[in-house]
Amino acid sequence: MTSGQTRQPAALLTVEHLTMRFGGLVAVDDISFTADDRRITAIIGPNGAGKTTVFNCLTGFYKPTVGRLTLQHPSQGPMLLEQMEGFRIPQRAGVARTFQNIRLFGAMSVLENLIVAQHNRLMRASWLSIGGLLGFSRYRRAEREAVDLARYWLDKVGLLERADWQASSLPYGDQRRLEIARAMCTRPVLLCLDEPAAGLNPRESAGLNTLLLSIRDDHQIGILLIEHDMSVVMQISEHIVVLDYGRKIAEGVPAAVRSDPAVIKAYLGEEEGEELPPEVAQDLAHDGTGGR
Amino acid sequence: MSTAAPIATAAPAPAKAPPPAVPPARHPLLAPLREAAVAALVALAVAVPLVGFETVQGASGLVLRTRWSWVAIAVVSVFIGRLLLALLRPVRRQPRARKDAGPAARAFRDAARWLGPIAILLALALPLLPFADRYILDVSILVLTYIMLGWGLNIVVGLAGLLDLGYVAFYAVGAYSYGLLALNFDLSFWMCLPLAGMFAATFGMLLGFPVLRLRGDYLAIVTLGFGEMIRVILINWYKLTNGPNGLSGIPRPSFFGLPFATTPAGGGETFSSFFGIAYSPLHRVIFLYYLILVLALLTNLFTLRIRKLPVGRAWEGLREDEIACRSLGINPTNTKLTAFAIGAMFAGFAGSFFATRQGFVSPESFSFIESAIILAIVVLGGMGSQVGVVVAAIVLIGGPELVRQLEDFRMLAFGGLMVLIMIWRPRGLLAFRDPTIRLGPRRTAAPTGEHRG
Incomplete structure (x- = not known):
């Protein structure tokens, strides 16, 4: 919350009425939220709430059934992510992501990954x-620059010593950090992290917090975060979106979200015993309010 | 081995003493014997129909003859072999518990640095060596052709990770392009070579567009189909390709315009008269040898270079994880297409060399077995390993030549060898990968594979 005194954080990503259906299953149901530039926005929710589906829509792995995803690119103006081909979203719009189950290029070296x-x-x-095949100096210079950027990020995530290791031989925590470094090497404007703290011990998790804050402050980009680890979410995120059963049930600053009854209910269940199965209760609630 | 192990361990001790209060002291030979017996039984089941019966041309048609002694030999040898394997296993267990880069492979990797140049020098000097007769050179040319094809396919399979079972189709396109261009338009070899490569690359692109959305097994099946399609087209497009009769009379190569002949056809100079040496039919063979050597080395040089370039690294990334590549903004379709097209181009070069060497091409030469052999070279050599391709090509192509006297059992020996390689080195003969770029110096650069978790 302390970042961005120089200029007011503006909406970097605007998600409007995002809906994703798989056949009859509605994985994400009419979600709208914004993620600000130079801020950390977290998406939380119980398992199966549709968090990763939102990510996959954002990064072009799924085409949303309904909805508009606008990215306000700092230098290139607004871009409609839902209309772009998958690989162009990181290429043109500058949205980089990591994966819940780490996806590194295992047989290649750490440096090569970057x-x-x-x-x-x-x-x-x-x-x-x-040009590179013919040995033009322009490529050699560009490659040197690429190595410099890689070295910067390796230093930042503490993997400089292991630059020539095979990526798959790194310990788990290092692999997580390498994946973040790799995403940052695409020079993104929005970094999407899918459970970056999963499987980390408390010390590594604290290191991750420092890293993410430094990415936000030093590189002035927005971060969108899916996380279960509340120590990460509550400490570093400025804005939290809570999903449950594909819907947004709450949104706001960490303190407000923490005390929101709907959130507590979603995480801990109802105080009294429920007679109805949750799906049925959900449907009834849906009918009662006439759809959100 | 792993299939047999559970049989041996899970097999209950023969019911002798009912109370198992003290575990029955099993004879140490019992499990291996049982295992060997099972293997012998399997061998018997296989050998009876395959080896036991033989049809012989008799006076009144085919006569069925039995060869029970052969069956007995097969069964006994399998029994003894399996028994020995089972007895030796405890001794062999320890060294097998290792990662992909074993000490032998690592020693070889270090050796490869100076082995490569020596091998190239040796290859350059081969025709000048005293024992290099026509036969040796012919076999060497064959081996080099497969090395080149293996290197070409290595781009597609080893680097980009696209399993292509129809690689020979591009070889065929190259060979026929050369044959047709040379016969119909009277173009020289050096004109036809790049054109044949371009045609093959174009075919690679045409095939690539629809099929590269597929992955793994599905891609393999479609490329297999494409390989057969090309062969069937070559057989049936009679007007263009002369059908199953093939194209004959394809011009033999000339030494930059100087034909290899005793007397010049049109009164011009020949290779031997130009250089003032006695005519020898070996000249052409030596020229062909150097031609394919240069083409193969060109392929290798290209691959070594492109690995260090963005496209090459993207290929390897694609092999490792396509989804991660997409998330980094790499266009998977274009990247795969370039791999396919470039691999096809080198097959096209090799094909036009094949056509000029044979002077004759027919669809027969481009059957599926060719694709399978080229793929076997790449896989047995170790996917993505350039030196591995050379070793595997020498073993797979040169090997059967060495054991020609085995006649019918040649293919059996060939199959057995492949099985042995896969048992001994399941990831290929030389499965290791050097990073294309390093931060640290080469030697101190550390463990790739040992420090896990």
Whole structure:
């Protein structure tokens, strides 16, 4: 909350009426929220609440059934993510992501992972590799720059010593940090992290907090975060969106969300014993309010 | 091995003493014997129909003959082999508990640095060596052709991770492109070579567009189908390809315009008269040898270079994790297409060399077994390993030549060898990967594989 005194954080990502259906299953149901520039926004919710589905829609792995996803790119103006082809979202719009189950290039070295992340920049510099094939100096310079950026991020996540290791031979926590470094090497404007603290011990988790805050403050980008680990969520996020059964049930600053009865109910269940199965109760509630 | 182990351990001790208060002292030979007996039984079941019967041309048609002694030999040898394997297993267990880069492979990797140049020098000097007769050179040319094909396919399978079972289709396109261009338009080899490569690459793209959305097994099946399609088209498009009769009379290569002949056809100079040496039919073979050597080395050089370029790294990324590649803004379709097209291009080059060497091409030469052999070279060599391809090509192509006297059992030995390689080195002969870029110096660069978790 302390960041961005220089200019008021503006909406970086605006999600409007996002709905994703898989056949008859509504995984995400009419969700709207905004994620601000230079701020950490967290999406939380019980298992199966649709958090990762929201991410997959944002990063082009799913085409949303309904909804508009607008990214206010700082230099290139507004972009409609739902209309872009999957790989163009990181390429053009600058949305980078990590995965719940880590997806590194296992057989390649740590450094190579970070160089592959700079593919598009290097492709331009090497004229689709043809210039590089002929040994043009322009490509060599670009590659040096790429290595410099990689070295910066390796230093930042504490993997500089292990740069030449095979990625799959890293310990779990290192793999998580490497994936974040790799996403950052694409020079994103919005970083989407899918459960970055999963499987980390408390010390590593605290280190992650420092890293994310530094990414936000030093690199002035927005971070969107899915997380179960409340120590991460409550300490570093400025804005929290709570999902349950594909719907947004609460939104606000951490303190407000923590005391929201709907959130407590979603996480801990109702105080009195429920006679109705949750799906039925949900349907009834839906009918009662006439749909949200 | 792993299939047999549970049988041995799970097998209850023969019912001798009912109360198992003290575990029955099993004879140490019992489990191995039982295992060997099971293997011998399987061998018997296989050998009776395959080896036991033989049809012989008799006076009145085919006569069925039995060869029970052969069956007995097969069963006994399997029994003894299995028994020995089972007895030796405890001794062999320890060294097998290792990661993919074993000490032997690592030693080889270090050796590869100076082995590569030596191998190239040796290859360059081969035709000048005293024992290099026509036969040796012919076999070497064959091996080099497969090395080149293996290197080409290595781009598609080893680097980009796209399982292509129809690689020979591009080889065929190259060979026929060369044959047709040379026969119909009277173009020289050096004109046809790039054109044939371009045609093959175009075919690679045409095939790639629809099928590269598929992954893994599905891609393999479609490419298999495409390989067969090309062969069937070659057989049936009679007007263009002369059908199953093939194209004959394809011009033999000339030394940059100087034909290899005793007397010049049109009164010009020949290779031997130009250089003032006696004519020898070996000249052409030596020229062909150097031609394929240069083409193969070109393929290798290209691959080594492209691995260090964005496209090459993207290929490897795609092999490792396509979804991660997409999340980094890499266009998967284009990247795969380039791999497919470039792999096809090298097959096209090799194909036009094949056509000029044979002087004759027919659809027969491009059957599925060719694709399978090329793929076997890549897989046995170790996916993505350039040196591995060379070793595997020498073993798989040169090996059967060495054991020609085995006649009918040649393919059996071939199959057995492949099984042995897969048992001994399941990830290929030389399965290791050097990073394409390093931060630290080479030697101190550390463990790739040992420090897990």
